[in-house]
Amino acid sequence: xxxxxxxxxxxxxxxxxxxxxxxxxxxxxxxxxxxxxxxxxxxxxxxxxxxxxxxxxxxxxxxxxxxxxxxxxxxxxxxxxxxxxxxxxxxxxxxxxxxxxx
Amino acid sequence: xxxxxxxxxxxxxxxxxxxxxxxxxxxxxxxxxxxxxxxxxxxxxxxxxxxxxxxxxxxxxxxxxxxxxxxxxxxxxxxxxxxxxxxxxxxxxxxxxxxxxxxxxxxxxxxxxxxxxxxxxxxxxxxxxxxxxxxxxxxxxxxxxxxxxxxxxxxxxxxxxxxxxxxxxxxxxxxxxxxxxxxxxxxxxxxxxxxxxxx
Numbered sequence: 483x484x485x486x487x488x489x490x491x492x493x494x495x496x497x498x499x500x501x502x503x504x505x506x507x508x509x510x511x512x513x514x515x516x517x518x519x520x521x522x523x524x525x526x527x528x529x530x531x532x533x534x535x536x537x538x539x540x541x542x543x544x545x546x547x548x549x550x551x552x553x554x555x556x557x558x559x560x561x562x563x564x565x566x567x568x569x570x571x572x573x574x575x576x577x578x579x580x581x582x583x584x
Numbered sequence: 585x586x587x588x589x590x591x592x593x594x595x596x597x598x599x600x601x602x603x604x605x606x607x608x609x610x611x612x613x614x615x616x617x618x619x620x621x622x623x624x625x626x627x628x629x630x631x632x633x634x635x636x637x638x639x640x641x642x643x644x645x646x647x648x649x650x651x652x653x654x655x656x657x658x659x660x661x662x663x664x665x666x667x668x669x670x671x672x673x674x675x676x677x678x679x680x681x682x683x684x685x686x687x688x689x690x691x692x693x694x695x696x697x698x699x700x701x702x703x704x705x706x707x708x709x710x711x712x713x714x715x716x717x718x719x720x721x722x723x724x725x726x727x728x729x730x731x732x733x734x735x736x737x738x739x740x741x742x743x744x745x746x747x748x749x750x751x752x753x754x755x756x757x758x759x760x761x762x763x764x765x766x767x768x769x770x771x772x773x774x775x776x777x778x779x780x781x782x783x
Contacts, residue, residue: 511607
């Protein structure tokens, strides 16, 4: 019997997973766009993005546009790889029951 | 899977799919612009018909443009970039420039006299933009909207002046007002379907 894969704990958190998935579909996203899509609070969103940044899964570019601060987030190659591996692990764990998903 | 329930893992997969779809969505929150410009076109028609003012079209178009920019910046909810989004945005920006250049030039030069030409050109340009956008997005409803504009462009070439204007007014109703409301309803449904996220 093959070993069951471990799920990456950094990716597994719901909000972090949502953020990585969102960022995997775009080139770059503003903090406010991520907040609108996840309905997260500023504090929670900032904390989860920081964890992803510390893991090397996202990069942030901070600048001022018309004197307002703007934070732009991008997924890194490592982040994309981690998300792909996480999905593969999920599929492996779910096995045959995956087809029954609604 | 000792540490995770099957339900939890399935929810994670659904969340990933839902968020990737959300990131790729390029039609969000733009239904209102169709309605706004449809109303603006009707307002310009009514103004120019009732008052015979040469300012009706340029003033209405500039007011609608200002309203679009103001509402879009208020609604934006943050910025994100995708290649597809840039492609669709480029089509509509090019459409706006084409309209202002062509109809502005014709208006100023005084060669804006044949209602058939005006109606056919307006419908054909809107058909082009909707067609390109619908084909890129593979959005059948928008391709159908484009086909309606193209039909209206052909219809506007024939019949009396009044008949060509009626064809244009009907096309504006279907292609701007009805399609815009359809887009807004589709957006509201997509928002409702979004999976809630709890950290």
